[in-house]
Amino acid sequence: MSEPLVRVAIIGLGRMGSTIDDELPAGSPAYSVAAACAAGPRLSVTAGADIDPAKRQAFATRWGVSALYDDYRSMIRQERPDLVAICTKGPLHAEMAVAVAEENVPMIFCEKAIACSMREADAVLEAVGSRRIPFNTGVLRRFNRAYHQARDLIAAGEIGEVKTAVHYAASNLLHGHIHSLDTLSFLLGDPQVESVWGELLPRDLTIENNRLDKDPNAIYQVRFANGVEAATVPGGAWEFEALGTGGSVRVFNNGGEVALRKAPAERRGSWENVPLPPVPATSATQFCLEDLVDAYETGRPSLGNIEVTHHLTEACIAVAESHRQGRRITLPLENRDLYIYHV
Numbered sequence: 001m002s003e004p005l006v007r008v009a010i011i012g013l014g015r016m017g018s019t020i021d022d023e024l025p026a027g028s029p030a031y032s033v034a035a036a037c038a039a040g041p042r043l044s045v046t047a048g049a050d051i052d053p054a055k056r057q058a059f060a061t062r063w064g065v066s067a068l069y070d071d072y073r074s075m076i077r078q079e080r081p082d083l084v085a086i087c088t089k090g091p092l093h094a095e096m097a098v099a100v101a102e103e104n105v106p107m108i109f110c111e112k113a114i115a116c117s118m119r120e121a122d123a124v125l126e127a128v129g130s131r132r133i134p135f136n137t138g139v140l141r142r143f144n145r146a147y148h149q150a151r152d153l154i155a156a157g158e159i160g161e162v163k164t165a166v167h168y169a170a171s172n173l174l175h176g177h178i179h180s181l182d183t184l185s186f187l188l189g190d191p192q193v194e195s196v197w198g199e200l201l202p203r204d205l206t207i208e209n210n211r212l213d214k215d216p217n218a219i220y221q222v223r224f225a226n227g228v229e230a231a232t233v234p235g236g237a238w239e240f241e242a243l244g245t246g247g248s249v250r251v252f253n254n255g256g257e258v259a260l261r262k263a264p265a266e267r268r269g270s271w272e273n274v275p276l277p278p279v280p281a282t283s284a285t286q287f288c289l290e291d292l293v294d295a296y297e298t299g300r301p302s303l304g305n306i307e308v309t310h311h312l313t314e315a316c317i318a319v320a321e322s323h324r325q326g327r328r329i330t331l332p333l334e335n336r337d338l339y340i341y342h343v
């Protein structure tokens with residue numbers, strides 16, 4: 001007997017909800033939520049909501065969905081979907097995540113970052129966590145097989161005891177570094193973040209009235225409770241490396257290739273490349289949504305559950321707080337109202 005279809009409703013029928021695949025080379029794995037649902041047998045998009053009538057019309061034509069709404073709450077009450085995907089811009093994420101949870105939707109995908117302040121993130125944690133709703137966000141490297149290969153090598157002790165991890169690429173804070181912090185944490189097995197040092201760029205940027213109306217570029221250094229230190233290097237393509245006592249794992253070219261280097265027993269000081277099996281390119285969005293279904297069915301936490309996501313949002317906002325105070329910040333962050341606008 002085939003498994004029942006999971007009925008998905010999407011809020012925000014723009015790029016991530018519907019059309020971003022048009023921006024990728026032909027044959028790329030499904031990226032938008034609608035394309036990821038269409039890529040497998042388990043998930044079916046049955047409804048969509050957008051305040052823009054043109055977006056609703058384009059969505060109906062593209063995906064053959066007729067249950068379309070301008071008000072997402074009406075959509076949820078009428079359609080009672082199994083899974084809601086929130087694909088609007090940043091300032092709406094927290095308010096929508098809380099409202100969707102309060103409608104007791106069984107599974108939630110929410111685009112990143114979940115909030116503009118810790119006050120907002122706390123409300124999402126309360127609404128989603130208290131109902132134990134499987135929850136994932138759009139930090140898609142967490143759902144990418146290449147990063148899983150790297151994480152598994154690290155967890156298996158292939159590079160010895162991990163001391164340091166590095167992210168490469170210049171990036172803004174809540175749009176970009178929410179990804180880099182999430183991936184560093186994921187690669188290391190999601191240890192607790194103990195403290196954060198950060199600077200916003202340009203360095204003379206001042207934060208007036210506890211608020212930034214533009215998502216700033218940033219650099220950071222993070223200390224995890226297990227003693228591992230991680231930092232971002234603001235240059236190059238998106239890459240990650242974990243360095244241990246016996247070698248390193250590096251994820252090149254935004255997940256395109258994983259490299260393992262290890263120290264042979266007789267030459268501890270120099271590392272050699274170790275061949276790895278290639279990782280087929282699969283849809284991270286599909287993996288992310290199917291992870292929610294598996295978490296719902298088995299009762300295990302989803303990979304990007306609200307507790308992990310809330311904690312990493314706190315680490316990200318602490319980068320700006322560190323800049324504001326000019327010192328290292330130990331979590332939890334006292335300033336819950338520092339607000340950083342991001343899209």
Ligand SMILES: NC(=O)c1ccc[n+]([C@@H]2O[C@H](COP(=O)([O-])OP(=O)(O)OC[C@H]3O[C@@H](n4cnc5c(N)ncnc54)[C@H](O)[C@@H]3O)[C@@H](O)[C@H]2O)c1
Pocket residue numbers: 011012013014015016017020049050051052055070072087088089090092111112113138139140175343
């Ligand atoms: N995870 C990723 O790799 C990835 C990639 C692209 C975008 N994103 C994220 O996805 C989010 C959306 O970005 P986008 O580029 O798809 O934006 P977009 O502007 O293309 O789409 C957003 C849609 O939300 C609609 N909307 C606005 N207010 C609404 C409301 N109250 N109710 C219903 N719909 C409403 C807009 O009309 C628009 O169609 C952002 O947070 C962005 O950071 C993530």
